[in-house]
Amino acid sequence: MTETLGLNIAVVGATGAVGQQMISTLEGRDLPIKKILFLSSARSAGTKVTFKGKEITVQEAKPESFEGIDIALFSAGGSVSKALAPEAVKRGAIVVDNTSAFRMDPDVPLVVPEVNEEDLRNHNGIIANPNCSTIQMVAALEPIRQAYGLKKVVVSTYQAVSGAGAAAISELETQARDLLDRKEIKTEILPVKGGEKHYQIAFNVIPQIDKFEDNGFTFEEMKMINETKKIMHMPELSVAATCVRLPVVTGHSESVYIEIENDGVLASDIQGLMQKAPGVVLEDDPANQIYPMPAASVGKNDVFVGRIRKDLDEAKGFHLWVVSDNLLKGAAWNSVQIAESLLKLGLVTVK
Numbered sequence: 476m477t478e479t480l481g482l483n484i485a486v487v488g489a490t491g492a493v494g495q496q497m498i499s500t501l502e503g504r505d506l507p508i509k510k511i512l513f514l515s516s517a518r519s520a521g522t523k524v525t526f527k528g529k530e531i532t533v534q535e536a537k538p539e540s541f542e543g544i545d546i547a548l549f550s551a552g553g554s555v556s557k558a559l560a561p562e563a564v565k566r567g568a569i570v571v572d573n574t575s576a577f578r579m580d581p582d583v584p585l586v587v588p589e590v591n592e593e594d595l596r597n598h599n600g601i602i603a604n605p606n607c608s609t610i611q612m613v614a615a616l617e618p619i620r621q622a623y624g625l626k627k628v629v630v631s632t633y634q635a636v637s638g639a640g641a642a643a644i645s646e647l648e649t650q651a652r653d654l655l656d657r658k659e660i661k662t663e664i665l666p667v668k669g670g671e672k673h674y675q676i677a678f679n680v681i682p683q684i685d686k687f688e689d690n691g692f693t694f695e696e697m698k699m700i701n702e703t704k705k706i707m708h709m710p711e712l713s714v715a716a717t718c719v720r721l722p723v724v725t726g727h728s729e730s731v732y733i734e735i736e737n738d739g740v741l742a743s744d745i746q747g748l749m750q751k752a753p754g755v756v757l758e759d760d761p762a763n764q765i766y767p768m769p770a771a772s773v774g775k776n777d778v779f780v781g782r783i784r785k786d787l788d789e790a791k792g793f794h795l796w797v798v799s800d801n802l803l804k805g806a807a808w809n810s811v812q813i814a815e816s817l818l819k820l821g822l823v824t825v826k
């Protein structure tokens with residue numbers, strides 16, 4: 476579109492909460508783009524989107540949409556990815572998929588560029604973007620694993636409603652307004668869209684994200700457990716998660732407890748690692764009440780880490796507080812970063 480030499484990119488789910496961030500992230504980077512397609516369901520087809528000053532009409536995603544596409548960024552839900560990602564690959568595209576559809580497939584690299592960029596070399600057409608809560612946690616933990624080894628991770632999340640899509644953002648806003656106006660509230664989306672029961676999210680906290688599995692953990696918790704082991708190449712790592720939805724629009728927070736392998740490590744050593752870690756910003760100054768918060772993370776690509784403490788009983792135990800914009804590093808930015816890594820590693824060529 477703007478260049479004679481460049482990549483042909485498709486954004487699937489372009490009208491959604493993640494898709495909108497994909498578009499603004501692509502606008503802000505200098506990935507060479509020759510043509511860009513914005514795809515959605517038939518519902519939003521015809522909508523106009525401005526990209527780098529040019530008006531582009533959203534089209535319905537179909538198998539033929541991917542003819543001539545180099546990279547397709549998918550965030551339209553697992554069923555759309557299952558149906559259309561293989562069609563895109565068949566037509567020569569590399570798919571970066573934001574859903575859980577292919578993440579645990581052994582033939583599909585699951586990539587956070589700061590952690591396992593080299594795994595991209597093993598792709599067979601589809602690359603999976605991990606779950607948002609997992610991405611921000613592994614970005615903080617990988618430098619610790621490299622320096623001191625890692626034995627155990629116990630995480631509790633405080634997740635924003637934007638992780639559940641545009642409809643969940645509207646639900647929080649409408650409920651909050653109705654509660655303040657002393658009107659009856661409607662509960663239709665959270666905790667799980669299309670699920671049997673729905674609960675109030677405004678002025679509340681819901682200890683369920685995604686559906687329950689037979690083992691008592693939710694699917695979101697199992698995503699964190701399984702994806703962390705895969706990304707860090709540590710099937711033996713002990714991981715447990717409790718995932719909770721909060722009435723926050725954007726920015727996931729996590730209380731992370733870890734046990735490392737090495738003896739004699741201080742909280743200041745971990746702080747030093749976070750200061751140097753790629754994509755991580757240390758915000759840890761209790762004396763001045765400096766710590767990460769979701770509202771401050773909105774619109775930023777970094778993972779913010781603070782409240783780093785050594786456990787009082789376990790000599791190899793540490794506590795961290797990890798915050799990031801779930802729609803950026805958790806989704807859109809990590810996907811665009813993967814596209815940039817593909818170019819850097821020579822895995823996609825500009826024609």
Ligand code: NAP
Pocket residue numbers: 487488489490491492493494514515516517518519520536549550551552553555573574575604605606607608637638639640641642801805806
């Ligand atoms: P959303 O706000 O509900 O948006 C859904 C998008 O998918 C819309 O653009 C929608 O188009 C499109 N879509 C729905 N059905 C479609 C179909 N049959 N064919 C083509 N497009 C279709 O949801 P979101 O928050 O952006 O999330 C979308 C997906 O991304 C989620 O389901 C999840 O799998 C994934 N996600 C991943 C992460 C992560 O951490 N990596 C985070 C959040 C979400 P219309 O406007 O036409 O309805």
Ligand code: 3JM
Pocket residue numbers: 552553573574575576605606607634635637638639684685695698
């Ligand atoms: C489906 O905050 C959240 O709800 C997590 C984001 C999300 C995902 C995901 O990326 O794991 C929302 C809805 C999925 C999915 O694809 O499993």
